[in-house]
Amino acid sequence: MRKKPPGQLMSKSAHKIEREYRVLLALQGTDIAVPRVYCLCEDSTVLGTSFYVMEFLDGRIFEDPSFPGVPPQERNEMWCEAITTLAKLHTVNIDAVGLGSYGRRSGFYNRQIKTWKETEHAQSTVVDVDTKIPVGRVPGVGQMIEFFSQGQGPQDRACLIHGDYKIDNLVYHKTEPRVIGILDWEMSTIGHPLSDIANILQPWTILAMSSSAAHQLLLPFQMTAGIVGLPSIPDCLEWYANVAGWDPQPEMIWADAFSLFRMSVVRQGITARHASRQASGSTAVEIGRGMSVCVALTLRLISKMRDMRTNGRARL
Template sequence: MAGPIRHPIPLDSLTDYIRQNVPVISLPLTIQQFGYGQSNPTYLLTSSNTGAKYVLRKKPPGKLLSKTAHQVEREYKVLKALSEAAQDLPVPKVYCLCEDADVAGSAFYIMEFLDGRIFEDPALPRVTPEERAVMWKSAIVTLARLHKIRPEEHAALKSFGKPSGFYGRQVRTLSTIEAAQALVKDVQTGVEIGKIANFDEAMKFFSTTQPKDRSTVVHGDYKIDNLVFHKTEPRVIGILDWELSTIGHPLSDVSNLLSPYQLALEAGASVMFGETKGLIPGATPGLPSRQQVIEWYTQASGWNILPSEMYWGDAFGFCRNAVIVQGITARAARRQASSAKAGTYSERTPKLVALAWKYVSIDLLHLRSLGC
């Protein structure tokens, strides 16, 4: 999935930095850029001498819209801390963090390259039905393993967030980001991105009605395409893209992972959001049901998620994803987008926003009927 470079890196200064700070990497290097990575440009480094491969992730070029996004420094630190706190958690090894923008144009870090499989389609095509079930179980059990880490027991993790009030902070942060992104203008047309319809009303509800507070290490964007599976075996060997990791509510990760199941039930979802129709019940042999995945999580984590909590998590997750997609659209308008597919999100944004509010409206009515 690595190919032409869309965001150039000064190879000479990068090579000098690696020579002085990361001697384990044999020089010279060839560089390619991955097609994925909506937030931070991601590159494949290959040693011309040994053939060894490494991954470099850096902040986008230019002035950034949000101080809370593109935190490659945070990503490096959490990967380093987790590798020390939980040896059974599959996270890539990190080699260095460089915060000197003069080296590569912006802050970056280098980690190991995991030679495995990445699936954009959560229905996991091109595997047997038996493997499909085991792979989904591996994905959710790996998440439960992350959530069982006690941040208060590890000095390096305690600083990643506050031990309570996660969703309240999320509401405030998302509101600030949404307002800033709405004002972004396309550099060619001058047209503003605009506010997300009904967003403020939804945030008002979420600020006053929340599930029981819980606290653990959360990934922040846990989903199938952020996992690396073994090349031939049905198991997770790596979790990628940790820039949103914090101390927070585990429901946020669970609902994010399971959101494609909800999208699959929407007419035209495969056109709007990529291949999700394979998750329609009965469409893909061996694919576990959403409820089965939740039960696996309960068994592995020891936390029984209430149906009302999942409803709330779904509603909040769709609003949060609307802000994320709004951000991708904003970066594309400013010509700062990292992914080769970023342009397509401009077309999906209004449809995703409408779908998000639809789910919020349904879930709010359900939640009010439950009195939660």
Template sequence: MAYVLRKKPPGRLLSRAVHQIEREYQVLSALQNTDVPVPKTYCLCEDDDILGTPFYVMQFLDGRIFTDSTMPGVSPAERTALWRDAVHVLGKIHTIQAQSVGLQKFGKQGGYYDRQLATFTTLSRVQAKVEDPLTRAPVGELPHLPEMVEFFSRQDLRPRDRHAIVHGDYKIDNLIFHPTEPRVIGVLDWEMATIGHPLSYICNLTHPYFWSGLDQDVAGFRSGKIMGLLSRAQCVQWYAEAAGWDPEPDLWWGDAFFAFRTTVILQSVAARHVQRQTSSPDSAKFASKVKPSAEDAWELVRKAKARTKRGRLSVRL
């Protein structure tokens, strides 16, 4: 049997919200006996003297990981089935009651977007001041940050508050699919999991349909030229069937917040890159995407503003 060891990176972290290995172990362990497919967990070590930072050991899952959300190399029918199961698993996660799996203290009930906005605004401002130790050049503030924060702070424009167990970064490349069958056998990368608003994660999963900030090939999602990639509306319908609520009226707001949040995460990659804290060969590329991503996020905020003025977002109850 093969195993996987997951550990925190060395060095001082800019935010406690990332690389939460202990939290990841907790939620994976809690979901072991549910309908959500996750790898088996074995042990958690919080003693820094062993490997330098906390770590845990989990089961290795032998399956397929698609780094390209268009899933090249599969038939149209299988592509549809793979996406459908990915969406259904997300809906299953959002139906689990936290208290039923021992996660009643995993996060606050409600107020998710207030906390997210405060966290990512503060994080962005801290990251903006990070300097390259050689050139002393700062990462720099995100374009339109004050205007975006002002919009997301408007309580009267927000979607109705909801709460559920949320993954933190649910997307196709964080899923392991069965080697030959069109089904998810493992959901990975739970380090940012919490109790939050489920809207964020249907937007996260379906972001290739509306946002190109990560330099992905999104043309197939928008034009329908890739057989088996159905419309976003179909994905939302699958989700509504599995989760028991329809997020469609709130997607414009959720999409804009997704883009803002993801841009701040890209900025964190840039901050770690200038501090030489990342080993990823793609870190420089992602760092270069920060400002274009912020412009894309601002455009989605502008569209959401226009929608709210026309009363197209759902009214908070």
């Protein structure tokens, strides 16, 4: 069963389980691996909030993108499967599956900038239940929003996107390096494919930029540089391009920067939920502290893009 959390929600864009049910239902007859859904209940008097019931998938879920305990060759195959599964998702005919009205077909990143700007502001005003101190703004948010609003982002594209595509939202077969289900579709929409690509590759982006930052942001994982069997970013982008039919590499830096900016607001949101006691335990606090690291990495990428433009390399 999937349901919304209790109480006042911090973000209007999160926990949209009705949309999640709709997209899962639409993908039932395709070759995209999703669990079967059985019913949606929007009557809040039943459980206090909307919910739906779906099939249980008997497989493996890995929270760590380095796939600890898995043989090196299988690690590579599992990452290839994750990337090619995403590429297949991005080639789904949205009209044919009844999702033509699931979102707008242009201006995705412009809408994202507006959404995350509003979300950041709303979360900053949340007051801690005990200390009565507001969560506060994401450091450098004005500078980041200004850069992303300059209209120099990626070429506009539109497809069905997952919205939070990452390893721990995939269910793998119990013994094979094969994805049998994609979970957690609440942020899915018609949007830009780079958003999903940047999200799944974010651990590599972090590792490539700073070992100290990687240590803080990837602390729950064993993932470090040099693990045998893990592919490189170019490997992943080539796998994607071979299936999707276009090369995302030239525009990845902008998408990576926006993905890290978004993550900084997500981490602010975790802090806000902890402040209002919708999230409990020390983990919520620790994850929230990573917000400043996400900001630092975002600003580094923004600086790099500015340097590239100054040197005449306009396409990012």
